[in-house]
Amino acid sequence: MDRNNPAKAVKAAVETAAEKVTDVLTPDVPGAPGSAPPTVDEPTTPHDPLPLKKEQGTPETRTPTGAETGVPPTAKGQQGAYLTTSQGARLRDTDHSLKAGPRGPILLQDHHFREKITHFDHERIPERVVHARGTGAHGVFTGYGTAEPLTRAGFLKKGRETQVFVRFSTVLGSRGSADTVRDTRGFATKFYTDEGTFDLVANNMPVFFIQDAIKFPDIIHAGKPHPDREIPQAQSAHDTFWDFVSLHTEAQHHTMWNMSDRGIPRSYRTMEGFGVHTFRLVNDAGETVLVKFHWKPKLGVHSLVWEEAQLINGVDPDFHRRDLYDAIEAGAYPEWELGIQVFPDTPEETFAGIDLLDPTKIVPEELAPVQPIGRLVLNRTPTNFFAETEQVAFHVGHLPPGIDVTNDPLLQGRLFSYVDTQLTRLGGPNFSQIPVNRPHAPVNDMLRDGFHQHAVHAGVAPYRPNSLDGGNPFPAGDRENAFVDVPVTVAEAPKVRAAPASFDDHFSQARLFWLSMSPVEREHIIRAYTFELGKCYRQEIRERQLRCLANIDPVLCAQVAAGLGLPAPEPTVPLADVQPSPALSQVGREWPADGRMVGIVVDPDGDLDDVAQVRMAVFSAGMVPLLIGPHGGAVRGTPVQRSFATARSVEFDAILLAGAPAPAPDALPARDAKAGAAGSETVDPRVLLLVEEAWRHAKAIGAWGAGAEVLRQAGVAGTPGVVSGDSGGDVLADVQSLMAAHRVWQRFPASVG
Numbered sequence: 001m002d003r004n005n006p007a008k009a010v011k012a013a014v015e016t017a018a019e020k021v022t023d024v025l026t027p028d029v030p031g032a033p034g035s036a037p038p039t040v041d042e043p044t045t046p047h048d049p050l051p052l053k054k055e056q057g058t059p060e061t062r063t064p065t066g067a068e069t070g071v072p073p074t075a076k077g078q079q080g081a082y083l084t085t086s087q088g089a090r091l092r093d094t095d096h097s098l099k100a101g102p103r104g105p106i107l108l109q110d111h112h113f114r115e116k117i118t119h120f121d122h123e124r125i126p127e128r129v130v131h132a133r134g135t136g137a138h139g140v141f142t143g144y145g146t147a148e149p150l151t152r153a154g155f156l157k158k159g160r161e162t163q164v165f166v167r168f169s170t171v172l173g174s175r176g177s178a179d180t181v182r183d184t185r186g187f188a189t190k191f192y193t194d195e196g197t198f199d200l201v202a203n204n205m206p207v208f209f210i211q212d213a214i215k216f217p218d219i220i221h222a223g224k225p226h227p228d229r230e231i232p233q234a235q236s237a238h239d240t241f242w243d244f245v246s247l248h249t250e251a252q253h254h255t256m257w258n259m260s261d262r263g264i265p266r267s268y269r270t271m272e273g274f275g276v277h278t279f280r281l282v283n284d285a286g287e288t289v290l291v292k293f294h295w296k297p298k299l300g301v302h303s304l305v306w307e308e309a310q311l312i313n314g315v316d317p318d319f320h321r322r323d324l325y326d327a328i329e330a331g332a333y334p335e336w337e338l339g340i341q342v343f344p345d346t347p348e349e350t351f352a353g354i355d356l357l358d359p360t361k362i363v364p365e366e367l368a369p370v371q372p373i374g375r376l377v378l379n380r381t382p383t384n385f386f387a388e389t390e391q392v393a394f395h396v397g398h399l400p401p402g403i404d405v406t407n408d409p410l411l412q413g414r415l416f417s418y419v420d421t422q423l424t425r426l427g428g429p430n431f432s433q434i435p436v437n438r439p440h441a442p443v444n445d446m447l448r449d450g451f452h453q454h455a456v457h458a459g460v461a462p463y464r465p466n467s468l469d470g471g472n473p474f475p476a477g478d479r480e481n482a483f484v485d486v487p488v489t490v491a492e493a494p495k496v497r498a499a500p501a502s503f504d505d506h507f508s509q510a511r512l513f514w515l516s517m518s519p520v521e522r523e524h525i526i527r528a529y530t531f532e533l534g535k536c537y538r539q540e541i542r543e544r545q546l547r548c549l550a551n552i553d554p555v556l557c558a559q560v561a562a563g564l565g566l567p568a569p570e571p572t573v574p575l576a577d578v579q580p581s582p583a584l585s586q587v588g589r590e591w592p593a594d595g596r597m598v599g600i601v602v603d604p605d606g607d608l609d610d611v612a613q614v615r616m617a618v619f620s621a622g623m624v625p626l627l628i629g630p631h632g633g634a635v636r637g638t639p640v641q642r643s644f645a646t647a648r649s650v651e652f653d654a655i656l657l658a659g660a661p662a663p664a665p666d667a668l669p670a671r672d673a674k675a676g677a678a679g680s681e682t683v684d685p686r687v688l689l690l691v692e693e694a695w696r697h698a699k700a701i702g703a704w705g706a707g708a709e710v711l712r713q714a715g716v717a718g719t720p721g722v723v724s725g726d727s728g729g730d731v732l733a734d735v736q737s738l739m740a741a742h743r744v745w746q747r748f749p750a751s752v753g
């Protein structure tokens with residue numbers, strides 16, 4: 001680059017970027033808006049709305065009462081070529097209000113102006129009080145039949161396919177908050193079964209902060225931003241959160257999960273899901289078992305590293321949303337197996353000494369293996385985010401025949417809360433008639449009227465018993481597959497505000513979790529506690545939380561205390577003697593790399609022969625290649641998706657270096673802070689930063705040809721997980737095998753065993 005004359009150099013670069021892109025991107029890199037490329041000039045010939053993008057789906061076209069309509073899904077969307085009012089009258093102009101002369105005031109009679117502005121003024125609805133930030137997708141669930149002996153639920157029968165809508169979410173943040181904050185994730189699934197809708201309203205952690213739903217406002221008020229300044233957004237690293245969890249010690253187990261890598265998932269596709277509570281299944285013979293539901297991701301459970309998560313919050317706050325939608329668009333359909341842990345339905349409702357009604361406890365998989373009962377595939381993105389993802393309404397009380405609740409006091413309270421909040425959020429009692437919430441089973445309730453009634457109910461007798469409507473609707477008996485509330489015996493007991501004594505153990509399972517982690521995962525937990533408590537203002541709160549950690553594990557407590565510059569307190573209860581559960585660790589196995597992002601750095605002056613082949617090989621491996629060049633557009637006819645200015649390492653799971661590109665014309669510290677990152681005269685500083693960060697985040701890195709020079713200058717050549725070779729194909733193969741283990745943890749030897 002001509003460093004003495006940057007303007008000239010930039011001009012030259014712009015000319016190069018303007019090279020005609022002759023290559024058609026096949027297959028497409030996901031993410032393009034709209035289903036057809038736009039024209040540069042404004043289109044003026046009227047035509048019907050464009051078709052949906054190929055990966056988009058919408059809720060089935062059902063009537064508000066569950067009947068199939070046979071009309072195409074697009075019938076729910078806009079119709080015809082011409083702009084109309086909401087009543088369908090065609091409009092000639094929407095750019096000018098009706099005025100008394102071009103310079104005069106707007107006339108009250110301008111019905112189009114009033115309709116347009118009034119509707120806009122009312123576009124917003126309240127966001128969810130928790131889980132406001134979320135992302136949905138459509139899919140299909142297929143039963144394996146393995147649960148048939150245990151439950152009469154038809155959707156679990158062998159080969160039975162059921163449409164689903166899944167919404168993933170964070171808990172604490174507002175609707176516009178960032179995706180990769182440290183938090184619990186929601187994993188809510190709506191199964192549109194032909195026996196009524198089943199909602200499995202799950203999280204990515206198998207335990208909860210509290211044992212009784214009456215404490216939900218307390219934990220959420222503590223976790224949300226402080227009421228005076230309304231900061232921090234979507235974080236637990238603040239005084240009120242740690243104040244509460246250090247005093248209300250039943251929260252310690254869940255808090256440990258949040259401080260672990262589970263609190264910062266790599267992707268929604270790489271999260272487990274847990275129904276948390278124990279549910280009751282009932283079969284045709286009326287026999288019951290107790291179960292816990294688990295979602296197991298096909299790609300394994302993977303997380304970000306903390307610095308990476310923090311960078312992503314700025315670089316791409318929609319990271320998880322984009323990842324889910326891009327993966328579906330690329331055909332790398334996210335997949336999970338639904339499994340159950342099964343326990344005998346005994347009067348004590350315990351298993352291996354663990355109280356099954358205590359939602360702060362797990363049953364280790366080594367004691368009760370997870371038995372697969374079906375498969376979930378997400379294969380369609382929503383057509384309209386608001387209509388589907390915002391308006392979907394989940395409820396733990398949406399249960400089909402064959403699945404029932406237990407007396408878990410957290411679940412009991414949830415049975416009240418969801419519909420109650422949705423009455424306000426969705427503006428009335430008829431939200432089950434919104435397209436995404438419409439059941440796929442015939443609906444014949446006796447609920448009537450209310451705001452936004454979409455059904456046109458016939459008859460005169462919405463009451464029972466009646467004779468005027470011929471007795472319809474009739475109660476169903478067992479043979480007509482009615483939902484049966486399992487007649488569980490409730491022991492005679494005094495009416496009390498109290499919990500059972502077994503709920504008093506708050507530390508043993510937090511210790512079990514800690515002891516089940518690999519050394520690298522323990523390092524992350526120590527760092528997370530140290531970071532979060534370090535962000536608290538009040539020393540008293542740090543000291544109090546250290547007392548809790550002392551009751552969990554002395555090494556953990558001592559390490560966090562050292563980071564905080566405080567003495568480690570002694571435990572106040574005996575340390576629990578627990579068996580670790582290796583199934584809780586995320587590290588140490590190998591997984592498929594479907595849908596992973598591979599960044600390929602290209603050098604316009606280098607050898608590009610290999611690049612096209614490597615790119616196709618990445619696609620063939622089910623991953624997404626993004627070419628990174630010195631400028632946007634194309635590099636010697638090869639289209640690039642990222643420039644050195646727009647790329648950041650956190651977007652990629654692995655980096656390939658097909659050359660050692662010289663500093664690009666815009667590598668000017670005055671223009672891009674990243675250009676001040678390294679002081680090389682021969683390699684673009686943004687490329688060196690890319691490699692340094694990818695290395696720090698334990699990602700696989702590969703280079704061939706001149707690319708080896710980048711490794712040398714970044715100081716990473718010859719270190720674990722950094723490969724170089726003569727051809728792109730060989731290097732990609734090595735990088736792929738490194739990616740199977742998710743990250744190259746060997747770069748960071750652990751200090752705790």
Ligand code: HEM
Pocket residue numbers: 127128129130131134167168169185186187188201202203207208212213214216275276277359392393394410413414417418421422425
């Ligand atoms: C095991 C414990 C819990 C789990 C797994 C859980 C899970 C979830 C999930 C996944 C969502 C988001 C649903 C969506 O995507 O629309 C959600 C929302 C919500 N949860 Fe929970 N939750 C738990 C406990 C509670 C408790 C104890 C309460 C109240 C007593 C509660 C009240 C709510 C409310 C009010 C919403 C917002 C619902 C809406 O606006 O549609 N949750 N919960």
